[in-house]
Amino acid sequence: MRESQNGQILGSLSTIAWNSAERDIVAIYLDVGRVPWIQMGCSTCRFCGRENGCAELTDGTYVWPEGLSHYVRERAVRLPAGFVDHIVESELQITPDRVNQAWWKAAIPDWRT
Numbered sequence: 001m002r003e004s005q006n007g008q009i010l011g012s013l014s015t016i017a018w019n020s021a022e023r024d025i026v027a028i029y030l031d032v033g034r035v036p037w038i039q040m041g042c043s044t045c046r047f048c049g050r051e052n053g054c055a056e057l058t059d060g061t062y063v064w065p066e067g068l069s070h071y072v073r074e075r076a077v078r079l080p081a082g083f084v085d086h087i088v089e090s091e092l093q094i095t096p097d098r099v100n101q102a103w104w105k106a107a108i109p110d111w112r113t
């Protein structure tokens with residue numbers, strides 16, 4: 001697929017109708033994935049030409065290119081609903097009431113030698 005075709009496809013996925021609060025959650029989530037591998041060359045943004053990273057990121061379920069958050073944040077490129085739902089549900093799981101405070105208060109260092 002040529003670069004211009006990629007840009008056209010990305011452009012068709014861009015919409016200002018995407019709820020900005022949800023889009024922010026998704027963009028932040030995409031920024032903090034773990035790096036399973038790095039590619040031999042960097043990609044550039046299909047819209048503005050900026051260098052858009054050379055790594056892949058993962059949360060253990062999905063893998064995405066490092067620059068994906070740029071498209072979400074700057075161009076409102078909308079991602080598949082299943083992926084967005086996964087991200088939002090993952091974020092909702094992180095709440096202070098789910099932290100086991102008793103374990104942290106009772107924890108004794110048990111580093112292995």
Ligand SMILES: [Zn+2]
Pocket residue numbers: 045046047048049050070074
């Ligand atoms: Zn760009």
